Each structure stands twice: as C-alpha cells, then as structure tokens.
Amino acid sequence: MRSRRSRSSPPRYSGFGLIRRGLTGTSWPPAWRRYEPRRRYDVVVIGGGVHGLATAYYLAAQHGLTNVAVLERGYLGGGASGRNTAIIRSNYLTPEGVRFYDRSVRLYESLAAELNFNAMFSQRGHLTLAHSDSALRIMRWRAEVNRLQGVDSSVIGRAEIASLVPSLDVTDHPRFPILGGLWHPPGGIIRHDAVVWGYARAADALGVHLHQDTEVVGIDVSGGRVRGVRTNRGQIAAPAVVTCTAGWASTVCDLAGIELPITTFPLQAAVTEPVRPFLDTVVVSGTLHVYVSQSDRGELVFGAAVDPVPSYSTRGSLEFTENVAAHVLELMPALAQVRILRQWAGLCDMTPDFSPIIGPTPVEGFYVDVGWGTYGFKAGPVAGEAMAALVATGKTPELIEPFDLARFTDGRLVGERGAAAVGH
Numbered sequence: 001m002r003s004r005r006s007r008s009s010p011p012r013y014s015g016f017g018l019i020r021r022g023l024t025g026t027s028w029p030p031a032w033r034r035y036e037p038r039r040r041y042d043v044v045v046i047g048g049g050v051h052g053l054a055t056a057y058y059l060a061a062q063h064g065l066t067n068v069a070v071l072e073r074g075y076l077g078g079g080a081s082g083r084n085t086a087i088i089r090s091n092y093l094t095p096e097g098v099r100f101y102d103r104s105v106r107l108y109e110s111l112a113a114e115l116n117f118n119a120m121f122s123q124r125g126h127l128t129l130a131h132s133d134s135a136l137r138i139m140r141w142r143a144e145v146n147r148l149q150g151v152d153s154s155v156i157g158r159a160e161i162a163s164l165v166p167s168l169d170v171t172d173h174p175r176f177p178i179l180g181g182l183w184h185p186p187g188g189i190i191r192h193d194a195v196v197w198g199y200a201r202a203a204d205a206l207g208v209h210l211h212q213d214t215e216v217v218g219i220d221v222s223g224g225r226v227r228g229v230r231t232n233r234g235q236i237a238a239p240a241v242v243t244c245t246a247g248w249a250s251t252v253c254d255l256a257g258i259e260l261p262i263t264t265f266p267l268q269a270a271v272t273e274p275v276r277p278f279l280d281t282v283v284v285s286g287t288l289h290v291y292v293s294q295s296d297r298g299e300l301v302f303g304a305a306v307d308p309v310p311s312y313s314t315r316g317s318l319e320f321t322e323n324v325a326a327h328v329l330e331l332m333p334a335l336a337q338v339r340i341l342r343q344w345a346g347l348c349d350m351t352p353d354f355s356p357i358i359g360p361t362p363v364e365g366f367y368v369d370v371g372w373g374t375y376g377f378k379a380g381p382v383a384g385e386a387m388a389a390l391v392a393t394g395k396t397p398e399l400i401e402p403f404d405l406a407r408f409t410d411g412r413l414v415g416e417r418g419a420a421a422v423g424h
C-alpha cells in the first residue's frame with residue numbers, strides 16, 4: 001500500500017514524541033487543517049462519519065486520488081460514528097455478510113498501526129445468548145455459515161458461558177433462562193472517536209480536504225450524471241459524489257432524485273458510572289433486547305434495539321433507560337446498585353433486509369454507502385476500501401456486489417435480520 005505524506009502534514013505520534021513534547025511543553029498541532037472549499041474536486045464525499053472518512057482515506061492511500069473533499073454539515077464524528085457502542089464482529093448469518101464483515105475485522109486489526117493512531121481495538125470476544133430453542137437453532141446455523149467462511153464462531157452451553165462470564169445468572173430462575181450462546185472470539189470493541197479521528201488525520205496528511213460546518217443542500221444532475229453539489233459555502237463541481245450520510249441518507253438521495261428503501265429510526269445507548277473490571281466480553285441478548293460491555297474506563301455500556309417509531313429525534317427517553325436497566329438486571333442481578341450516568345441517541349438508516357446499500361446508482365457518478373442501520377460502525381473500513389476501489393476503477397468489488405441498490409427491484413435481498421436485529 002502506498003503511503004505518502006504532504007509537506008505540512010501532522011507529525012507521527014510516538015512514545016519519543018510524547019516525551020519530547022512533555023518535556024519541552026510544545027503543544028501538538030491540529031490533527032487536520034481547515035481550507036476554503038475548492039470550486040472543483042475529483043471526488044466529493046458527503047458525510048464526515050467513519051464511512052465518509054474511510055472512503056476518502058482509501059481513495060488517497062490506495063488509489064493516489066487526493067483532490068478529494070469530505071463535506072460534513074456538523075463536526076467529524078458527530079453522527080452515529082461518534083454515538084455508537086463500538087462493537088465489532090463478523091458472525092453474521094449470510095455468507096455475503098460474513099465475508100464482508102470479516103474483511104472489516106481484519107482491517108480493524110491493523111488500523112492503529114496503519115493510521116498511527118491508538119484506536120485500542122480490544123478483541124475480547126462476543127457472546128450472544130440464546131433463551132429459546134429457536135434462538136439456539138439460528139445460532140447453530142450461524143456458526144456453520146461462519147465456520148464455512150473461516151470465521152471463528154461456535155455454539156456453547158451454560159457451563160462454558162458461566163466460566164466466560166461469571167456475573168451472568170445461568171440458573172433456571174430468570175424469566176428467560178439462558179440455554180446456550182454463540183461465542184465469537186474475534187469480536188470486541190474499539191474506541192470509536194479514535195477511529196474517526198485516525199482516518200481524518202491520515203486523510204488530511206495525504207492531501208484530502210475535510211470541511212466541517214459544510215452542508216450539502218443540493219445535488220446537480222444533468223444528462224443522467226452527477227455534476228457536483230451545492231452547499232451552504234457555495235457550489236462545488238465534481239464528476240463523482242459519494243453519499244455516506246447514514247440516518248440522513250434518504251434526504252440526501254432525494255436531492256439527486258433517488259428514492260431509497262430506507263426508514264430512519266433513533267437508537268439509544270447508556271453508560272453507568274465506572275466500576276471495577278469484571279466483564280471482559282461483549283454480551284448480547286436478542287430476547288431481552290439488550291447488550292452490555294465494559295469500557296476500558298470501567299463504565300458499563302448498554303444498548304438495545306431501535307426505538308419503535310421512525311423519527312429523526314436524537315433525544316433519550318426514560319422508557320429506554322427503565323427497560324434496559326430491567327433487562328440487564330435479569331441477566332446480571334449483581335448490578336442493582338450501579339448508577340446510570342448518561343444516555344444518548346443516534347440515527348439509524350434501516351433497510352428491509354438489514355443489509356447495507358453500497359454501490360452505484362441510476363445517476364452516473366453518484367454512489368451510495370448507506371443503509372447501515374445499527375451495525376455500520378464495524379463496516380467502516382471495508383466499506384471505505386470497497387467504495388474507494390469502485391470510484392477509482394469503475395469496477396464494483398466482488399465483496400459489495402450483493403449489496404447494490406438494484407437488489408430491491410430484482411428481488412435479491414440479503415436477509416441479515418437474524419444476526420443484526422439487536423446484536424449490532
């Protein structure tokens with residue numbers, strides 16, 4: 001892979017640099033620079049989340065395309081990329097999904113070194129609990145599909161679950177006793193802000209322009225192809241425009257005259273006060289609509305399924321906190337005294353088959369990388385890499401062929417609901 005740095009790009013982070021700056025009191029320069037937007041770019045990427053930034057980074061790093069702009073209407077990582085619960089895994093249900101997410105896990109494994117940014121990827125294992133025979137049946141199916149794709153995943157029983165996560169109530173007493181689980185050792189969590197900033201810094205170093213407070217308000221299309229975008233900071237011409245706008249995907253695609261089969265739902269999460277480390281896996285229960293992991297700071301991070309009603313609201317609700325607390329206590333009664341510190345919400349762009357929409361559109365030069373629902377953070381690297389290859393070469397990489405927009409009219413859905421509804 002080519003890695004070029006422009007003359008005034010930020011310095012490399014290193015232990016030596018940290019000591020030198022600590023001793024001399026020299027502050028670190030900003031991680032990325034501000035520019036006035038050019039009137040023309042080779043590629044405009046809309047959305048400064050992990051997908052937009054990864055796309056821009058791989059365009060520059062792997063294809064030498066540096067006349068690229070990322071347009072973000074707020075701040076980088078201000079969308080779902082900075083609001084998620086940072087779970088990474090590849091134990092999906094369809095072979096297409098497993099192959100795709102597995103490539104992302106592999107990119108995540110080397111990301112900190114590649115971007116020179118400590119993203120703290122912790123592959124602590126991912127455990128999905130089964131509370132019914134039908135859930136166990138689906139897990140066996142998933143484990144088989146995973147293993148056929150070379151992904152480490154197996155169904156385990158109560159005794160093994162008890163030794164992996166001693167805090168779980170594995171007795172017959174709960175309303176929904178634990179019958180078994182799907183154990184996926186490569187899964188884990190990563191610092192989501194670091195991933196966003198790492199991609200941003202590396203893209204900037206290669207010459208990509210990152211424009212915050214820059215909202216796309218129109219997309220120019222004529223003769224069946226995209227010509228550029230209109231923003232609150234003026235018009236920008238571009239022969240290629242990629243939208244990575246997640247929860248806002250439908251509104252942005254509307255501007256290009258493209259209707260997406262996407263509905264936007266809020267998704268909430270919460271963290272507790274920090275407690276002594278006791279949980280070193282990610283635990284998910286689809287039946288109870290809840291998952292929990294412990295951050296490196298000791299906080300317990302809780303999440304659930306999307307809110308029941310579509311909306312663009314990012315407000316938290318008491319109903320969510322009450323439900324999530326009740327369900328976590330069914331799994332881990334010992335947490336009764338732990339206090340929830342804060343909660344928040346982000347937007348999720350849900351598709352009918354719980355798989356993304358990534359690839360070209362009927363408007364030539366206009367590409368979509370959307371439909372990430374509740375599971376798109378883990379896909380940032382692979383989606384960015386594949387989208388960059390598509391834009392740079394005009395050829396759709398095999399890995400994303402199944403996820404094109406045309407599948408909704410051709411009837412080729414990639415049904416991932418069984419592996420994506422709550423598990424993120």
Ligand SMILES: Cc1cc2nc3c(=O)[nH]c(=O)nc-3n(C[C@H](O)[C@H](O)[C@H](O)COP(=O)(O)OP(=O)(O)OC[C@H]3O[C@@H](n4cnc5c(N)ncnc54)[C@H](O)[C@@H]3O)c2cc1C
Pocket residue numbers: 046047048049050051052071072073074075076077078079080081082083084085086087088214215216217244245246247248252267268269303344345346347348369372373374375376377378379424
């Ligand atoms: C609470 C929560 C928990 C989650 N947990 C997980 C998890 O554990 N694992 C996982 O894999 N996924 C998870 N997800 C989903 C994941 O966060 C998203 O799928 C992913 O971050 C989408 O990334 P993105 O870059 O496509 O979008 P975003 O990060 O949302 O970025 C889109 C950006 O587009 C910008 N934008 C929108 N319209 C315009 C416009 N007109 N002009 C310019 N900019 C615009 C927005 O401001 C935004 O910053 C979770 C999501 C939430 C909300």
